[in-house]
Amino acid sequence: MTRRRGAIPPSAPTRWERVWAVVRRIPRGRVATYGQVAKLAGLPGQARFVGYALAALPDGSGVAWQRVVNASGRVSARRDGGNAEALQAAMLRREGVRFGADGAIALERFRWRPRGGRR
């Protein structure tokens, strides 16, 4: 107990961990936008960090990262140019999320709406 008053706790959750916690709450068959997740994680206006946090997710984390799409309702392109993009779309379709003819999801229809007044 040498920890002094006001000291930072041993494992203070990082902002990224908070982002992951929010993403875990997105139900199957629904999607949320980066900005939406950022706000729910207590990082309003920091949509970009959500993208970073997801990119940093370790494999097998159990976090449904595929349920996070950009404000246009589309799967964001990875700079890496891997197959993650196609995989994400495939996973979403498998959950029942449908893409329009232009490849975009109708957010007004599939967007996750958490209860409790927050959005």
Place this chain on the structure above:
DNA sequence: ATGCTGACTATGT
């Protein structure tokens, strides 16, 4: 310790 990089979005010209 510094600097670069990476899954975004709102706003202004």
Place this chain on the structure above:
DNA sequence: TACATAGCCAGCA
């Protein structure tokens, strides 16, 4: 309508 800019975390060399 299209393009540029600001905002600002965490891991790694």
